[in-house]
Amino acid sequence: MSCTGPTTVVITDGALEELRTILKDYSYPLCVTDEVIHTQYSTLLEKIIEVPCKWIMASEYPKNSTLSLEGIDIVIGFGGGASLDIAKLIARDTNLDWISVPTAASHDGIASEVASVSHDGYKYSMKCKGPLAVIADTSIISKAPPKLKLAGLGDIICKTSSLAEWKLAHEVKDEPFDEQVYGIVDNALTSVLKDDGFETLIRAEIDAGRAMSIFGSSRPCSGTEHAISHAMDRIDSDLHGLQVAFATPICLYYLQEAGYTEYKPEVIQEFMSNRHMPTTFDEINTNLAAFVEDIHHALKIMKKRNRYSVLEHLGVDDANLASVLRDLGY
Ligand SMILES: [Zn+2]
Structure with a gap:
């Protein structure tokens, strides 16, 4: 558990490339994202990490009860706040590390331990763990609305x-x-x-x-x-x-x-x-x-x-x- 922050922080154009190095010690990442990011960047991400990757849409979790996490050894949150929050929750529930790959700079949760969870129309905070790494690719983030x-x-x-x-x-x-x-x-x-x-x-x-x-x-x-x-x-x-x-x-x-x-x-x-x-x-x-x-x-x-x-x-x-x-x- 990181209590002083992520061990790796990369903020630059093309930062996504860094995932190859970070993921070389892992064999089966789970990538939490949304439809838009998946359509735009899934091919690029898979090409970079060079290992097979399991995708899940943040909006489908936890409704997707058939989701099998077998063999998953690292979680990647790739998207906006909702994707990062779900990645945090899955990392917490599976006791795996997670990597924050924000596609927008919209709030201060991109590297925090806290996930914002909605229940009955209310949002509340749930304590998770901080990310192993934050990979902020400004060439992607600058294209966000x-x-x-x-x-x-x-x-x-x-x-x-x-x-x-x-x-x-x-x-x-x-x-x-x-x-x-x-x-x-x-x-x-x-x-x-x-x-x-x-x-x-x-x-x-x-x-x-x-x-x-x-x-x-x-x-x-x-x-x-x-x-x-x-x-x-x-x-x-x-x-x-x-x-x-x-x-x-x-x-x-x-x-x-x-x-x-x-x-x-x-x-x-x-x-x-x-x-x-x-x-x-x-x-x-x-x-x-x-x-x-x-x-x-x-x-x-x-x-x-x-x-x-x-x-x-x-x-x-x-x-x-x-x-x-x-x-x-x-
Ligand atoms: Zn805030």
């Missing part, structure tokens, strides 16, 4: 909120804290604010995943802004990274008021609107009343997880919330 990259950026810039709230929760409620982990996530955040290229973004996502593994929980990377996104998932979910970014300015506003961040909400909003990420209710298909309801639900999620929210800290009421949301231009 642009919205996925925006979501990836969103899942990093929201660390302005999660990090500040983590510090607050530590100082006020004595939640566990780790200076080194804070530094890793903070570096990832500032690197992406300076340079939003694929390589920097992917490295930041891997580092955020590594930080959560070292710390043993998602707290450094996931505060009230994440809980709001999970609450939004109940009705109509958009990409995780777009939702967490959407919820970030309102959290930052209160974190600034509490004296826990230097980041102004406007700076993050400008970063978002410059890249056409959703910043208004219309753009993310919600409205003031529904969003306030999501925030109520988010605070319940935070309480249930024993995580202290800046909104609870300041005793924010609905009237204040509505007026701040309006002022911020939501």
